[in-house]
Amino acid sequence: MANLKVTILHDVWEEDNVPEPEPVKVVSAKKGKRRRKKKDPLHDREEIFEALTKLGHEPSYHVLDGKNQSLLALAKCGADLIFNLTESYAGDDTMDKNIAAYLDLLHIPYTGGGPQALYLAQDKSLAKKIFDFHKIKTPDFATSYKGRTDHSHDIEFPLIVKPVSEDGSIGIDNGSVVESVKELMERIHYIHEEFDSPALIEEFIEGREIYAAILGNDNPEVLPLIELDLSKLPKGTPRIAGQDVKFFRDSEAYKVTKSAVAEDLDEETTKKLQGTARAAYRALKLRDYGRIDMRLNKKGEVYVIEANPNPWLASGAEFAMAAKKAEYSYTQMIDKIVELARARGM
Ligand SMILES: Nc1ncnc2c1ncn2[C@@H]1O[C@H](COP(=O)(O)OP(=O)(O)O)[C@@H](O)[C@H]1O
Ligand SMILES: [Mg+2]
Known part of the structure; x- marks a missing residue:
């Protein structure tokens, strides 16, 4: 080399x-x-x-x-x-x-990711339409912008309302999960006001929060699955990875949640999660490395929440955690990403 x-x-x-x-x-x-x-x-x-x-x-x-x-x-x-x-x-x-x-x-x-992947993954509504085409399960949804509805399934409460194209859980907090039309309308209004963005209104999927880190291009490797355990969040708050869980070190939510390798998944469920993640990675044209966020419900159904091209690579973050479990040292993980990009060329 x-x-x-x-x-x-x-x-x-x-x-x-x-x-x-x-x-x-x-x-x-x-x-x-x-x-x-x-x-x-x-x-x-x-x-x-x-x-x-x-x-x-x-x-x-x-x-x-x-x-x-x-x-x-x-x-x-x-x-x-x-x-x-x-x-x-x-x-x-x-x-x-x-x-x-x-x-x-x-x-x-x-x-x-190239411009294609960055574009497709950023617009969560568009990404979901592509998932749908590829028969990749994703929560039913609607999008609404200042009274105009772009698309709507016949969705049922509880719902989660998010900006259509933010990341880092921006705009996602305990008020995001809504149970009534009144709460829904208020939250849509909040998203418009705060972000000048269409609101993505999705069915809320109760279940485990699983992340799949993926490395590769022709034959992408799904690294061991990581779970963000949200079960210890304070009673009465929704089980979601809002901004507090991700970034606010002093918050209760940050302190009681942590990511770890998901060790207890049976083989069939693991295969289903990995297969779904790989399909989502390909559908949105991710390259070299990426992370697919999913939910696994009690019935064993897997939903893709979103795809992240170029996820955070800090040694303590989920991607590196998964790579470590697959026996890549941090340096080997970076080497692999560089080599993938180099071999791909332009
Ligand atoms: N449809 C959903 N059902 C259940 N939880 C969800 C849903 N959508 C988002 N969440 C929760 O909100 C978090 C952030 O949502 P996500 O769409 O991944 O936003 P971001 O791009 O900011 O990470 C998810 O990790 C998950 O915990
Ligand atoms: Mg996410």
Whole structure:
């Protein structure tokens, strides 16, 4: 394996530290967009940098800060490969697909999803329609934007209401699960007001929360399944991975929930979960690595909740946890992702 100049690409955007708009062109963040709050202040990029160094590559960082100069400099960065950790551009997290498309134009190979996967997975409503076509089970749903309904199954309460295209559990809290028309209407209104986004209204699937980490392209490998145990959440609160569970370290919800390898699943259920995850990964054109979030109900039915291209790679996060169980060291996991991207080329 040849040594590669690997540029770790990430974005920064501090809303309260916005640089002067002149003479540099700054693209303003979309109204209502919320910056993602990471669970761990230690970014995965430092761990990835260290792993790349161990592998004999030449890592460096490049930051996209929302200014045109940072895009121009990227074109000249001289990388053999980009490790793409960007999640937004200028605070707009729907722009990750444009960054991937820009790298395509520059003919620089990069890790993870292309613009297609980033687009398809971000629009949860579109993703669900594609799942439906492929007979991949996903909760029945409706979408509503300011009184217009784009699509609706004949759905039944309880329902969960989410922004159609956020991640990091943005907009998901104890008020998301609704039991009545009144609560539903109020929550749809809240999503419109807060995020200027259509509301995705889904049947709430009571059950276990299972994540499948996947590595590969032609024959993707589903790593051992991880479960986020939500059973100890305070009584009377819905069993969901809201923002508090994911990021708010001081909250009760954060403290009583944890992810671990799901050891007690029987063979048939494991196969069903893995097969469903692999199908979802392929249907949305994910590449190199990804994570599929699912729910498993008491009847043993598997529902795909969402697909995540380029999931978080911190050593404590679910993806690395699954890789470790499959006996990849952290460094081997990063090596595999780099090699997959390199072999795929453009
Ligand atoms: N239809 C659903 N049924 C049950 N729980 C759900 C459903 N949709 C979302 N959730 C809960 O909310 C969490 C976040 O939803 P998700 O769509 O994955 O948003 P994000 O993209 O922000 O991670 C899920 O991990 C799950 O716990
Ligand atoms: Mg999720």
